[in-house]
Amino acid sequence: MRSELGQFRDKQFGVFTAQQVRREYTRAELRARVDRQEWVRVFQGVYREAAMPPTPALRVEAARLSMGLPFLAACYDTAAELHGFSVLDDQLTHVLGGQVSRSRRLIVHRDRIDPTELELIQGSVATNAARTAVDVARTANRMDALATLDLALRRGLSRAELAFEVAKQVGRRGRRQAVELIELADHRAESPMESRTRLQCIDAGLPHPEPQVEVRTRDGLRRIDLGWRHWRIGLEYHSATWHSGPAAALRDNPRHNWLTTDGWTIYYADAPDVYHHPDHFTEPIRHAMYRG
Structure with missing residues (x-):
C-alpha cells in the first residue's frame, strides 16, 4: 500500500475511503485490487485490506x-x-x-x-x-x-x-x-451455550438449575455444567470442540464414573437439542425428579 493511503488506514482502525484511495491510485487500480480480493468493501465507499480482520x-x-x-x-x-x-x-x-x-x-x-x-x-x-x-x-x-x-x-x-x-x-x-x-x-455460567441450556430448563418448568455445581467425590472435586443438588441430577452441555476426539473420553469418562458412583445421574444436551428439541433433555430430567 502506498504511503499516504497507509497513513489514512493506520489512523482509521484499518479502513480507508475511495476518495482517499484516489489520491494515489486510479479508479482502475482500485477496481483491480477489489476484483483480486486484496481489498474488501466494508460499507459504501469504504474498504479494508483482506488480511485486516x-x-x-x-x-x-x-x-x-x-x-x-x-x-x-x-x-x-x-x-x-x-x-x-x-x-x-x-x-x-x-x-x-x-x-x-x-x-x-x-x-x-x-x-x-x-x-x-x-x-x-x-x-x-x-x-x-x-x-x-x-x-x-x-x-x-x-x-x-x-x-x-x-x-x-x-x-x-x-x-x-x-x-x-x-x-x-x-x-x-x-x-x-x-x-x-x-x-x-x-x-457463574461459563459459556453462552450453558446459559441457553439453563434457560430451556427454566422455560420447561424445571426447578432452576445451579450453574457450575461443585461436587466432592472420592476422586476429588468435580464440576457439572448445571445441576440440581436435591435430586443429585446433573446436566452437561456437549460442545463439538471440547467433547469430541480421542481425548474426550479420557477427560469425561472417569469424571462421570465417579459422579455416578457417588449417586449422581448425569444427562447431556448438544446444540441441536438446545435450539430445537429441548424436551430431549428436560423431559428425562423431569421424570427422574418425579421418581426421586
Whole structure:
C-alpha cells in the first residue's frame, strides 16, 4: 500500500475511503485490487485490506466514514462486542444515528441517548456497558439475551447496574423481557451455550438449575455444567470442540464414573437439542425428579 493511503488506514482502525484511495491510485487500480480480493468493501465507499480482520472498531469507523459523519457511536450487539460480552456471530454493525443505511449489514438506530450513557472503549465511542446489556436483553431472542446478561455479569457488570438501567427504560420495547432475564442472569455460567441450556430448563418448568455445581467425590472435586443438588441430577452441555476426539473420553469418562458412583445421574444436551428439541433433555430430567 502506498504511503499516504497507509497513513489514512493506520489512523482509521484499518479502513480507508475511495476518495482517499484516489489520491494515489486510479479508479482502475482500485477496481483491480477489489476484483483480486486484496481489498474488501466494508460499507459504501469504504474498504479494508483482506488480511485486516473486521473488528467492531473497524466496522464502526467504516460506518462513520461511509455516512460522512464527524462522530458515530456503537450500540446494541456491536457495543457488546467492544465491551467483551457479545454472544452473537451475525457481524451486523449497530450504530446510533438519524440517517438511513443503504447496507443490510449496517443497522442505524434512532434511539434517544443521554451523553452520560456513552463512553470511549478500545478507541471507539459506544453505549456504556449497562445500557448496552439492557438494550440487547430487550431486543434479542430470550436465549441470546440471557447469555449476554450472564457474560456481562461475568465481565464485571453488577446486577444493581442492570436494574438501575432497566428502570430508566420504562415504555421501551422488550423491557419486560429484560426485567425478567436480569433476575435469572448468573455470572457463574461459563459459556453462552450453558446459559441457553439453563434457560430451556427454566422455560420447561424445571426447578432452576445451579450453574457450575461443585461436587466432592472420592476422586476429588468435580464440576457439572448445571445441576440440581436435591435430586443429585446433573446436566452437561456437549460442545463439538471440547467433547469430541480421542481425548474426550479420557477427560469425561472417569469424571462421570465417579459422579455416578457417588449417586449422581448425569444427562447431556448438544446444540441441536438446545435450539430445537429441548424436551430431549428436560423431559428425562423431569421424570427422574418425579421418581426421586
